[in-house]
Amino acid sequence: MKLNKVCAAxxxxxxxxxxxxxxxxxxxxxxxxxxxxxxxxxxxSDIDGPGGVEAIRMAIADMQKDxxxxxxxxxxxxxQNKADIASAKVRExxxxxxxxxxxxxxxxxxxxxxAKIAAEKKKPYIQVGAAxxxxxxxxxxxxxxxxxxxxxxLANGTGAAVVKSGGKSWFFxxxxxxxxxxxxKDTGDVVKANGGNVVGAVRHPLSASDFSSFLxxxxxSKAQILGLANxxxxxxxxxxxxxxFGVTKNMKLAGLLMFINDIHSLGLPTTQGMYLTDGWYWxxxxxxxxxxxxxxxxxxxxxxxxxxxxxxxxTQYLTAVKAAGTDxxxxxxxxxxxxxxxxxxxxxxxxxxxxxxxxEMYLMxxxxxxxxxxxxxxxxxxxxxxxxxxxxSLANSRCSFITKK
Amino acid sequence: xxxxxxxxxxxxxxxxxxxxxxxxxxxxxxxxxxIFGLLNVINFAHGALYMMGAMFAWMGMTYFGVSYWVMxxxxxxxxxxxxxxxxxxxxxxxxxxxxxxxxxxxxxxTLLLEGFFRSIYGVSGLQFNVPEQLTGARNxxxxxxxxxxxxxxxxSLIVCFSxxxxxxxxxxxxxxxxxxxxxKLTEAFGVNVPLMVTLTYxxxxxxxxxxGVLAAPILQVQPLMGSNLIIVVFAVVVIGGxxxxxxxxLTGLGLGVIEGFTRxxxxxxSATVVFVIMAVVLLIRPAGxxxxxx
Numbered sequence: 001m002k003l004n005k006v007c008a009a010x011x012x013x014x015x016x017x018x019x020x021x022x023x024x025x026x027x028x029x030x031x032x033x034x035x036x037x038x039x040x041x042x043x044x045s046d047i048d049g050p051g052g053v054e055a056i057r058m059a060i061a062d063m064q065k066d067x068x069x070x071x072x073x074x075x076x077x078x079x080q081n082k083a084d085i086a087s088a089k090v091r092e093x094x095x096x097x098x099x100x101x102x103x104x105x106x107x108x109x110x111x112x113x114x115a116k117i118a119a120e121k122k123k124p125y126i127q128v129g130a131a132x133x134x135x136x137x138x139x140x141x142x143x144x145x146x147x148x149x150x151x152x153x154l155a156n157g158t159g160a161a162v163v164k165s166g167g168k169s170w171f172f173x174x175x176x177x178x179x180x181x182x183x184x185k186d187t188g189d190v191v192k193a194n195g196g197n198v199v200g201a202v203r204h205p206l207s208a209s210d211f212s213s214f215l216x217x218x219x220x221s222k223a224q225i226l227g228l229a230n231x232x233x234x235x236x237x238x239x240x241x242x243x244x245f246g247v248t249k250n251m252k253l254a255g256l257l258m259f260i261n262d263i264h265s266l267g268l269p270t271t272q273g274m275y276l277t278d279g280w281y282w283x284x285x286x287x288x289x290x291x292x293x294x295x296x297x298x299x300x301x302x303x304x305x306x307x308x309x310x311x312x313x314x315t316q317y318l319t320a321v322k323a324a325g326t327d328x329x330x331x332x333x334x335x336x337x338x339x340x341x342x343x344x345x346x347x348x349x350x351x352x353x354x355x356x357x358x359x360e361m362y363l364m365x366x367x368x369x370x371x372x373x374x375x376x377x378x379x380x381x382x383x384x385x386x387x388x389x390x391x392x393s394l395a396n397s398r399c400s401f402i403t404k405k
Numbered sequence: 406x407x408x409x410x411x412x413x414x415x416x417x418x419x420x421x422x423x424x425x426x427x428x429x430x431x432x433x434x435x436x437x438x439x440i441f442g443l444l445n446v447i448n449f450a451h452g453a454l455y456m457m458g459a460m461f462a463w464m465g466m467t468y469f470g471v472s473y474w475v476m477x478x479x480x481x482x483x484x485x486x487x488x489x490x491x492x493x494x495x496x497x498x499x500x501x502x503x504x505x506x507x508x509x510x511x512x513x514x515t516l517l518l519e520g521f522f523r524s525i526y527g528v529s530g531l532q533f534n535v536p537e538q539l540t541g542a543r544n545x546x547x548x549x550x551x552x553x554x555x556x557x558x559x560x561s562l563i564v565c566f567s568x569x570x571x572x573x574x575x576x577x578x579x580x581x582x583x584x585x586x587x588x589k590l591t592e593a594f595g596v597n598v599p600l601m602v603t604l605t606y607x608x609x610x611x612x613x614x615x616x617g618v619l620a621a622p623i624l625q626v627q628p629l630m631g632s633n634l635i636i637v638v639f640a641v642v643v644i645g646g647x648x649x650x651x652x653x654x655l656t657g658l659g660l661g662v663i664e665g666f667t668r669x670x671x672x673x674x675s676a677t678v679v680f681v682i683m684a685v686v687l688l689i690r691p692a693g694x695x696x697x698x699x
Contacts, residue, residue: 046528202672207633245542265625353634
């Protein structure tokens with residue numbers, strides 16, 4: 001009996017200490033729950049997936065010290081690249097009070113669906129893995145943050161660089177869903193703005209596996225550049241077939257969204273010299289290297305931009321919760337849009353009113369086998385693109401609550 | 406010269422490419438048809454075993470430095486042995502039950518196998534190059550055909566038609582077919598039917614693995630490569646008629662060609678055209694184009 005009382009007293013003290021130390025945070029259910037929906041098992045699961053989960057766990061572990069006595073939990077789900085599964089999961093988590101913030105993973109269709117639900121429920125939706133620029137334009141919401149990259153930045157990077165180096169006429173090989181369409185449109189705009197022209201496009205179903213028919217159509221177009229507006233396994237299969245059919249002899253390939261994992265699986269002999277745009281590279285600074293080594297220790301592969309972005313997004317979210325002293329959606333969003341982002345992912349990054357996180361992007365060139373000194377040493381930075389140039393300016397925004405102002 | 410607004414050479418080249426894809430469909434649906442015909446099992450693990458063929462070939466070449474040509478034979482043999490073990494340990498107990506149990510068991514196996522390889526290799530794919538002897542391409546006038554693709558068509562046609570010949574035209578095939586019709590009576594003639602069934606399953610999955618090794622240099626080699634294909638292949642089997650050997654070969658090639666043409670006329674529908682055809686065939690001929698009503 002006596003022992004019980006002592007325990008209770010100690011617990012009360014502990015709670016009290018925790019409470020004051022955490023700046024009297026008002027947390028719903030006295031804990032923070034982070035919900036993460038991404039492709040855990042299918043074509044995009046290497047670039048985000050289980051690696052993304054691990055990155056978020058690393059962020060929680062690093063931030064826990066700022067929330068003494070409070071629990072920070074992670075729930076995650078595999079959306080299997082289906083928008084209905086993603087949005088149903090997000091709705092379920094928020095309705096049951098089981099998530100205070102949603103981190104969005106790969107696949108733009110799932111992202112567009114989830115963003116709507118999060119906004120309806122007034123919870124922050126930080127989108128890392130999906131690329132469609134619609135997230136901060138036609139489909140913007142006051143609760144969406146688009147964190148790592150988008151189709152406009154990819155277009156501005158690779159598209160502009162290739163046109164400037166003489167690749168004037170383009171043909172697109174496009175994945176037939178929201179992301180591919182955005183990437184094709186945004187890159188086409190950049191190509192035209194730089195004096196190039198688009199001669200045609202062919203749209204293939206997601207996970208098409210055989211690309212030879214599409215590549216022959218591309219070859220017949222006589223364009224100089226074949227823009228690959230697809231991702232993951234689709235890009236890999238396109239490049240493999242393009243090499244095989246000799247398309248690479250008279251057309252140059254421009255991979256519009258390629259991750260380090262894709263280069264790893266294709267190998268340098270097939271990809272050397274290709275340009276791609278990336279928002280982060282594990283070897284870009286001492287800080288990023290240190291974090292990447294930690295990640296490598298757990299996952300046995302180097303992190304992609306998305307996995308680094310997941311870590312950074314959660315870190316910034318928790319920083320905002322601490323500063324706001326609450327996990328209330330509106331308060332945290334206001335704080336997020338105020339704070340500067342300086343971590344291993346971005347320097348002097350900031351979140352614009354439309355939800356776009358502005359940070360430097362990099363035009364990378366794939367190294368030749370001779371240039372590569374160690375495993376995963378694949379990129380050299382061809383150009384650093386300042387955030388304001390990489391992303392669409394607010395003046396061109398098609399976001400309803402921005403244009404109204 | 407033009408046909409439906411598309412230049413003839415372009416159509417010809419799509420026809421050829423369709424045949425290449427069709428030969429994969431043919432080889433896989435052939436294995437399924439043989440297994441269904443003799444074991445009455447809907448082998449959902451076919452895609453996973455196709456993937457294992459490619460994976461084993463990659464492992465042999467990467468870890469042991471074995472040549473592609475050796476692995477083209479060795480990988481199907483290994484997968485065949487694996488198939489024999491599956492049949493002896495697991496499938497054997499389900500023959501008396503409804504088809505559904507075999508389907509569920511093999512579906513479960515698929516998830517296990519894919520999960521196993523995914524946890525080791527991830528899904529980005531493994532490097533697999535075209536064997537040196539077959540790199541390069543030749544100009545056929547209307548198109549450039551990579552040598553390797555030509556080899557795929559030739560190899561798969563040889564394999565498909567020899568299988569058909571063995572089953573439909575030889576003594577061994579006759580025994581196999583007799584065993585399917587009436588196992589008891591065939592056993593009474595001194596034929597070891599259970600052994601025959603085991604070897605048939607082993608052969609069927611070895612065919613899948615062979616297709617996997619053939620596909621490895623041109624497609625992304627990764628643990629889920631079979632699941633993208635298997636649904637289409639099942640549709641092919643349904644269209645051709647469950648259990649019909651020649652039916653599955655011809656349907657496989659034919660659908661490959663139709664899919665190829667769809668990629669020119671309306672690329673967006675190329676992933677669905679097979680299923681539309683399946684629905685139409687099921688409405689008109691529920692037993693499939695080459696199947697017999699029971």
